[in-house]
Amino acid sequence: MDDKMLLFKPSYSLQAITLYFLKLGSIGFGGPVALISYMHRDLVENRKWISEEEYREGLTLAQLMPGPLAAQLGIYIGYVHYGIAGATLTGLAFVLPSFVMVVMLGIAYKLYGGLSWMQSVFYGVGAVVIGIIIMSVYKLTTKSISKFNMGAIKKNWLLWVFYLAAAVITFVTEREEVLLFLSAGFIYMFVKAPPPMGKARAAGFIFLADTGFWHFDTPTLKKIAWFFTEAGAFVFGSGLAIVPFLHGGVVKEYGWLTEQQFVDAVAVAMITPGPVVITVGFIGYLVAGFPGAVVAAMCTFLPCYLLTVLPAPYFKKIAKNQRIKAFVDGITAAVMGALAGAVIVIASRTINDVYTSLLALAAIAILIFFKKMQEPYIILAGALLGLLIKNYSW
Secondary structure, rough: OOHHHHHOOOOHHHHHHHHHHHHHHHHHHHHHHHHHHHHHHHHHHOOOOHHHHHHHHHHHHHHHOOOHHHHHHHHHHHHHHHHHHHHHHHHHHHHHHHHHHHHHHHHHHHHHHOOOHHHHHHHHHHHHHHHHHHHHHHHHHHOOOOOHHHHHHHHHHHHHHHHHHHHHHHHOOOOOOOOHHHHHHHHHHHHHHHOOOOOOOOOOOOOOOOOOOOOOOOOHHHHHHHHHHHHHHOOOOOOOOHHHHHHHHHHHOOOOOOHHHHHHHHHHHHHHHOOOOHHHHHHHHHHHHHHHHHHHHHHHOOOOOOHHHHHHHHHHHHOOOOOHHHHOOOOOOOOHHHHHHHHHHHHHHHHHHHHHHHHHHHHHHHHHHHOOOHHHHHHHHHHHHHHHHOOOOO
């Protein structure tokens, strides 16, 4: 850990930050966009445990490295004041609750042969989650780029160009392009803090038998380990980016799941709290029981842990440089645009009739007019309304 970090005494304990991520992993619905927004609201705005600058550094590093966005940001936040111990404990606390939930749902899935009730729940939950995410993106955009007024937009016009370009490209391609983020960073750096001619320097960083609980075979377990290591080490962006990669492997290449089973796995990830990528635990369970779930989850999250912790001390040191700050600002604008584009993609698949439209609008209205309303209550209301709408003809 950096010597300066050791001299600075944080305003919170290691136990407190660990318990926070345990709670977030237990009740944090809404996918990566919502989760990173909750971290900003709780840790930067309300508790002031993490500075705005530290948060943005973590968000940028999480986008530059492959792996699940929210989990990497959580690991970095744990690292900021408590180093390796903080990163390890916050990462485990964040992922463990949703892992337990998806394994339990995997047991139920194998026992009862389907999740028709869950589709009804997801119908309502998915709609209100869209509303929650839209509000999250709005808040993050105004914090990271500027407010939505003409003066601020004119002053930060280039950042808004990056934002809109990233939003459109993400919407069209349905994936987040790391080269776009890097390009935005370099362009903004050369515009705002150009290096003197002849002195440019390159900066880099290192980068229960009936439930099938113990049903597995060693060759399949090895294939699971290799495939999910690739998923964790080479797929950039949020849960939206990893889904096509998982589909190509578990359905097309290996034939471990049917199309319907894969859709159900994604539904499980969306209606459980924590990182969306935890669907790998559900998939692993269906393929090779509890050992498969453990191997799939470990092999997906271990690369993202290492690719966050290893460069973190170097990233912290160089982030004070004016050119690096401009580089971070450019990347952040593109990142926010990509998140907005991802929301549009998700919404286009979820908001498909008048009921889901009304549920999403209702969630937005509640968050605007009842600012202290907690998201889990909105999620629960959405689930109940989804069951009612799907089971009764109005």
